[in-house]
Amino acid sequence: MAGKTLYDKLWDAHVVSERSDGTALIYIDRQLLHEVTSPQAFEGLRLAGRKPWRLDTNLATPDHNVPTVLDERSTGVSGILDEISRIQVQTLDSNCADFGVREFGMNDINQGIVHVVGPEQGATLPGMTIVCGDSHTSTHGAMGSLAFGIGTSEVEHVLATQCLIQRKMKNMRIRVEGDLPDGITAKDIVLNIIGRIGTAGGTGYAIEFAGSAIRSLSMEGRMTICNMAIEAGARAGMVAVDDTTLDYFHGRPFAPKGELWDKAVESWRDLVSDDDAVFDQDILINAADIQPQVTWGTSPEMVRGVGETVPNPAAIEDEASRKGVERALEYMGLKADQPIESIKLDRVFIGSCTNSRIEDLRAAAAVAKGRKVSTSLKQAMVVPGSGLVKRQAEAEGLDKIFIEAGFEWREPGCSMCLAMNADKLGQGEHCASTSNRNFEGRQGFGGRTHLVSPAMAAAAAIAGHFVDIRTWQEGNAA
Amino acid sequence: MNPFTRINGLVAPMDRANVDTDMIIPKQFLKSIKRSGFGPNLFDELRYLDEGQPGKDNSQRPLNPDFPLNQERYQGAEILLARRNFGCGSSREHAPWALEDYGFRVIIAPSFADIFYNNCFKNGILPIVQPEDVVDRLFKAQDAQVGYKLDVDLENQTVTTPDGETFSFEVNEFRKHCLLNGLDDIGLTLQEADAIRAYEEKRQQEAPWVFGQIH
Ligand code: SF4
Numbered sequence: 283m284a285g286k287t288l289y290d291k292l293w294d295a296h297v298v299s300e301r302s303d304g305t306a307l308i309y310i311d312r313q314l315l316h317e318v319t320s321p322q323a324f325e326g327l328r329l330a331g332r333k334p335w336r337l338d339t340n341l342a343t344p345d346h347n348v349p350t351v352l353d354e355r356s357t358g359v360s361g362i363l364d365e366i367s368r369i370q371v372q373t374l375d376s377n378c379a380d381f382g383v384r385e386f387g388m389n390d391i392n393q394g395i396v397h398v399v400g401p402e403q404g405a406t407l408p409g410m411t412i413v414c415g416d417s418h419t420s421t422h423g424a425m426g427s428l429a430f431g432i433g434t435s436e437v438e439h440v441l442a443t444q445c446l447i448q449r450k451m452k453n454m455r456i457r458v459e460g461d462l463p464d465g466i467t468a469k470d471i472v473l474n475i476i477g478r479i480g481t482a483g484g485t486g487y488a489i490e491f492a493g494s495a496i497r498s499l500s501m502e503g504r505m506t507i508c509n510m511a512i513e514a515g516a517r518a519g520m521v522a523v524d525d526t527t528l529d530y531f532h533g534r535p536f537a538p539k540g541e542l543w544d545k546a547v548e549s550w551r552d553l554v555s556d557d558d559a560v561f562d563q564d565i566l567i568n569a570a571d572i573q574p575q576v577t578w579g580t581s582p583e584m585v586r587g588v589g590e591t592v593p594n595p596a597a598i599e600d601e602a603s604r605k606g607v608e609r610a611l612e613y614m615g616l617k618a619d620q621p622i623e624s625i626k627l628d629r630v631f632i633g634s635c636t637n638s639r640i641e642d643l644r645a646a647a648a649v650a651k652g653r654k655v656s657t658s659l660k661q662a663m664v665v666p667g668s669g670l671v672k673r674q675a676e677a678e679g680l681d682k683i684f685i686e687a688g689f690e691w692r693e694p695g696c697s698m699c700l701a702m703n704a705d706k707l708g709q710g711e712h713c714a715s716t717s718n719r720n721f722e723g724r725q726g727f728g729g730r731t732h733l734v735s736p737a738m739a740a741a742a743a744i745a746g747h748f749v750d751i752r753t754w755q756e757g758n759a760a
Numbered sequence: 761m762n763p764f765t766r767i768n769g770l771v772a773p774m775d776r777a778n779v780d781t782d783m784i785i786p787k788q789f790l791k792s793i794k795r796s797g798f799g800p801n802l803f804d805e806l807r808y809l810d811e812g813q814p815g816k817d818n819s820q821r822p823l824n825p826d827f828p829l830n831q832e833r834y835q836g837a838e839i840l841l842a843r844r845n846f847g848c849g850s851s852r853e854h855a856p857w858a859l860e861d862y863g864f865r866v867i868i869a870p871s872f873a874d875i876f877y878n879n880c881f882k883n884g885i886l887p888i889v890q891p892e893d894v895v896d897r898l899f900k901a902q903d904a905q906v907g908y909k910l911d912v913d914l915e916n917q918t919v920t921t922p923d924g925e926t927f928s929f930e931v932n933e934f935r936k937h938c939l940l941n942g943l944d945d946i947g948l949t950l951q952e953a954d955a956i957r958a959y960e961e962k963r964q965q966e967a968p969w970v971f972g973q974i975h
Contacts, residue, residue, distance in 0.1 A: 538969035
């Protein structure tokens with residue numbers, strides 16, 4: 283019999299019961315909650331007179347709607363100017379209080395984007411099943427766990443039963459082998475993968491990211507990759523447990539301590555795919571082939587290397603894809619064959635659950651240090667993923683580097699990733715963004731998003747247009 | 761979900777075909793963070809003479825006197841008598857939420873839109889399909905008699921008029937079981953509570969650090 287994949291192991295360890303129709307009742311170890319997708323779930327519990335099945339398993343924090351400007355933030359939840367945002371945050375607060383769910387409130391130092399807060403607190407751990415009413419829950423697979431996004435009715439289902447009815451997915455492995463070239467980051471790897479397999483390439487699969495290039499990444503980098511598994515169509519992405527994983531979690535607030543830690547480590551060591559495991563699809567990528575990536579279109583798969591040009595629809599035979607490219611170019615205000623480096627920017631956003639961790643901010647600050655944001659830009663902002671990331675960055679003096687360079691230094695939250703608060707793009711504006719979705723209107727009505735790594739975003743902010751971080755750094759020593 | 765076994769309820773008429781979910785609950789009310797409280801805005805555009813908005817005090821709004829639900833004789837109705845293709849249009853679950861919140865437990869019509877029909881069962885509402893001619897007779901009978909009630913018995917799948925005339929209706933066995941026992945998806949999973957607890961015991965042995973950390 284063939285060995286098991288990491289996903290097989292995680293799945294098997296969580297089956298409560300199997301049903302004749304091919305579905306199974308799966309036990310959920312951890313649920314993260316935020317203000318946008320939880321209100322009706324709590325309301326459902328209330329109407330049915332139900333209580334959460336377990337309290338020691340849910341962790342909530344508001345992130346999507348919170349203002350990131352200090353002035354507005356410092357007046358507390360009642361001071362949130364936008365009414366709908368305010369009501370959603372207040373509702374999360376009162377629901378958590380009513381049901382006894384642990385919450386990091388808006389001005390708690392531990393608050394932040396759920397997918398930054400979970401791992402940082404050790405609230406999400408290897409070997410767990412983890413859900414949240416948010417598609418980027420795939421982020422948490424980076425630590426060798428099974429993590430995926432769910433809808434509001436499922437949020438209620440998990441609150442009430444600690445279980446979900448699920449169908450098992452297929453196994454895909456993507457191996458990235460070889461040393462990562464200088465200037466190439468986790469973000470470039472994952473954008474490159476999405477460019478290759480497409481936004482539906484992973485549909486129906488759980489993807490395991492493997493290979494020496496992936497193993498060489500920090501936990502932050504692995505989270506960036508798994509975060510965007512959903513952008514490749516896969517609800518879950520994951521990376522096997524190794525020493526990097528264990529070192530990351532050691533000493534985190536909710537992580538096990540002492541003997542329990544040793545016992546956990548022993549069991550987590552098994553969270554790797556067996557050598558003889560069989561994958562339904564196996565893809566190999568050579569790390570040396572990856573350039574810094576920039577999306578030019580309105581889907582994350584519309585991506586090219588920074589040294590390349592925007593595609594020319596005339597060269598595309600298939601009519602549907604040609605039309606798609608034409609439409610995207612029109613929306614993005616780009617010309618066929620235009621070099622990526624010639625794209626001028628109006629704003630730069632460094633943040634989101636993809637790239638707002640301390641390592642991301644360090645990478646951006648290293649580029650910004652001693653330089654100035656181009657005067658041609660309207661705004662460049664840095665939004666840390668959590669209060670703890672912000673504090674750490676300030677302890678390292680990164681905030682000063684950003685502020686001196688002309689970046690705005692904000693309070694933690696989702697911010698311009700989805701523009702649910704006041705941080706938005708204007709119509710037609712181009713933005714270099716470290717987030718994960720470049721859909722039409724995602725960052726504001728008519729806004730044009732280009733997804734890049736933190737270092738590429740910082741360099742673009744200084745140059746005013748995209749530049750190749752690999753060569754630009756040398757020519758522009760600070 | 762409230763179990764549904766048998767009710768003897770006042771009947772109110774909704775005498776038009778193709779009532780869509782936007783008519784049942786207009787889109788401006790979908791911004792709500794709740795799934796209860798939609799009752800006052802059920803059939804908002806038909807019920808009130810002005811435009812409804814979330815947060816507006818409905819008690820101050822001018823009522824449409826011609827709309828049956830505004831008439832004294834239909835106050836407290838639990839059974840809605842409707843025409844064909846009831847609940848068509850968008851899939852919003854807010855439509856059954858609004859009907860249920862208002863107090864309806866049964867809808868009788870010649871036909872229902874699919875998604876709406878399914879959503880009713882999830883929310884404790886029994887949709888009953890009857891032939892056009894039967895529905896027509898019921899419309900006339902309720903019109904002729906103030907306080908007209910029907911007796912709906914889910915267990916025996918019958919509707920009985922005040923004269924003692926009885927009609928039977930169809931309902932899927934599984935849905936009937938869920939409705940009789942007040943089981944939604946969550947209720948069904950909770951029937952496996954013992955299996956979930958057994959699993960938890962095993963998991964607590966194998967991975968104790970998954971428990972008790974967050975409080
Ligand atoms: S940062 Fe963006 S992608 Fe991540 S949870 Fe917030 S809104 Fe969603």
